[in-house]
Amino acid sequence: MEDMKEVILEYVIEEYCDEENDDVTFETPLISGGIVDSFSMVSLKRFLENKYKISIPDADASPEAFDTVNKIEVLVKRFL
């Protein structure tokens, strides 16, 4: 199975970063760091739901839970 963190990180870099800010790591703050804004978080959530065939309730999709790739992995695993 693909490493979940790698998959998420690759998606984040591909979709939300460009050549000038692609040095994102598992611990880079995505939401509080302004890389993914609250509106774009909806598309990131949708990606995770499609990819892992899960449903993340809106109440759990907080900016804090989406703030790093590491935290996102924890969140996704709760709903697998």
Next chain:
Amino acid sequence: MSNIGSYEKRLEDFDWSIAEKELDYKSGDDINIGWYCSDRICEMGKADKPALIWEGLGGVEKQYTFNDVRLRSNTIASFLKDLGVKTEDRVCLFMDKIPELYIGFVGILKLGAVAQPLFSAFGDDSLHVRLDNAQTTAIITQRKHVSKVRKILDQMPYVKHIILVDYDGSKPLREREIAFNMDEAEQVENFKSFPTKAESPSVLHYTSGTTGQPKGVKHVHYSLISQYLTTKWVLDLQDNDIYWCTADPGWVTGTSYGIIGPWSLGITQCVLDTGFSAESWYKFIEKRKVTMWYSAPTAIRSLMKAGDEIIKQYDLSSLRHLASVGEPLNAEAVIWSEKVFGKAFLDTYWQTETGSMMLTNYPGMKIKPGSMGKPFPGITATILDTKTFEPINETGKPGLIGFKPDWPAMMRTYWRNEETFQKKFENGWYLPGDRAYIDQDGYYWFIGRDDDVINTGGHLISPFEVESALLEHEAVAESAVVAKPDEVNMEVVKAFVTLKPGFVADDDLELKIMNFIRKKLSPLAMPQEIEYRDSLPKTRSGKIMRRVLHAQEWGEEVGDISTLEDD
């Protein structure tokens, strides 16, 4: 004692000359907002007072006094002048909320050029259409955003200079690019602000309507008069305040009340340039000892969602006054803020075109939670009949909000679009496009928009613009875009699409289309939901009936569908 004192008393003897006198301005004098926000404050003896306390990611901090703002804005103005930027040329600010954005704005105005701030999350299409309309001469930006400019540069021969404020030399500069480091550049002690007059153009902000491309709202230097006074009386800023306006200067609140208002009053303001989280915001208020906080309903509702427990972890006792703008502030949010902060957020109503506050709640005035408040002194407001455009004298009867267009910050036109500008008036009233009613005590109550424009998190989105962009996706045959109710953002974008043959309506395609719009237009314009349809409701003449879909989303009556085509 609040700055406004008694609202009723102010109504009795109001004249805009109150602000003119305080600003030592007389009709016919030079009036340059850039000078008022920097040199004048220094001349008043506040050169060493902090003007900007900025915090970025990881707690990185920068501080600038009013003298620093004066020197750096001089330096920016001088740099632009040396590049050949002329009076009334448009200079775009395309940056995050970094100090260069705030001080660059002041510098552009000092030069006599027109500041065109654009939201840094705009995609290349959104950026292009706005730069093209303005025929922008120069763009001041950062490395992280320059790729969007590069992508469309070939289509913009009028853009002569792209100024990178954080160039680090790691990669070569490209065509038309030049580096400028605001803090390291040799500071220019003397720069004579251009002698702009009351009607000289100052700021060009872009806003969206139901149809057509985004409109460039032209403001002039005289707007300072109402921005100064509304800041003083409504935001109640006082000399020892630490002010935090959470708005991005890519939008009008971020310039009218995030730069012009506070700095023309010589007030210290702080800026947090990180993404949103309840924890980081509360921490910032505690650390900076924020006293006056001007924010938006979407943020307030997000804070409500984060719960009350987290608030107890922070000392927020410095807060003395709160206000809100962007979309109607619901009663629950007002009541909640009173409960958890001990103060109610005062709702303020205005828009890009009005340039300054129009209907608001005031310190010391009784608040009716959920109400827009009352007209600012000097503003003639009414509710108009939707057909005759005559004022409605009946209490509680809904109609269109109308304003007599005679306050200083009123837009002067839509840039290169006078025809659309003229359509905003009926019977001598300016129509902001919102419906409301007035209660027996003279308070205004918001009902809704009078058009299809979507207000998401306080930002207006044109359904037409999103529909047009959707049609550029290879899978989309037809599109219709409407507002969908949302607990936090009030409204979000929802799209209905039909697909071209050969495409499968599944979740992966939905995500692809969402991301397509996000990158092309902006995250705000990205549909939060896409519904696939076999066909869209149309009139017999083939026009898509957006209102049928809107009614469905809001659980409303569809109304007259006699023109709907048969299936």
